[in-house]
Amino acid sequence: MRPNVRLELIRKLMQQHNNPSFMKKIIVAILFVLLIVGGGVAYYLYNKGPLDVISSHAVEISAVNLYNSFLSDSAAAGKKYAGKVLEVSGLTEDVSVNQNQETIILLRTSVEGAHINCTLEDKTKVNANKGLIHIKGICSGIGDGDPDLGLPADVYLTRCFVINK
């Protein structure tokens, strides 16, 4: 575009700038675009599926340390870990299947009978070897135990995946 043609175009636009009906059209168009974009964002957020645990950043911690932090101050540990994605490493104590056909892996802690209780998201079978395992999942906090009957509480992880290292 030659410079004088460009100047002409700018002058025309500036003239229309003072025209109220033109301004009205521009405002309506801007509002319409905002509405479409806003609506689209709202629709996306509203229908957004659950958190993608695998690709989320995780806090790395050992099963023993995680349990001990809940044991020493459950409120502070709850604030720090509950609702967060954790990658917990520990020794497998038991692997079982619950009534919903989900795999439950129990990781050993410093307390006999107390575990990091992990519910796996995918239904793939896991070998029940008692070796070191890394599990990524969302911490839901420490459960209740039954002190009268001597049942210690577990710390729970949900939507877990076994991470191969």
Added chain:
Amino acid sequence: MKKTGSILLLFCFLMAFESKSQNPYTKNGSVSFFSKAVLENIEASSGQVISVINTTTGDIMFSVNIKSFHFKKSLMEEHFNENYMESDKYPKASFKGKINNLSAIIFSTDGSYNTEVTGDLTIHGITNKVTVPGKIVIKAGVPTATASFRVKLADYKISIPRVVKDNIAEVVEVNLSCVYNHKL
């Protein structure tokens, strides 16, 4: 002969005591709830219910972390935790009560029993006395407890803003199912 008899009696007594003191528990029971409203149905579930039955006293407890409930939509989960249940402040929901017809349930024998529990249901930091019907089925020595009941949100001071009152039911249906595959 008399001595043998008394030893046998003592053995029987010990056996009876042993079977009575076996208290079934689970740390991975299931609970789900369903809210049926004009605009949408909402459901969420957790497989992390802790439940213990004291077969001697009839005490029964259930407890679940609020953050263990998962929804299909992440925004619902966020609102559930932050706006309605305030799970940072009230991290658990629990029931502590008694089985009303304990003597009718023989935990050592397979069978199916209709039962009723009465106790304190605590949700959102508010405790109410409730009586809930349920069923205990004993199969191969393993008890399974199921119960369905309705919870009125207003009874637990869970307030629904007017804007979303067509999205969330005032009364939600709760389904509980626990397989007690461990004993204490």
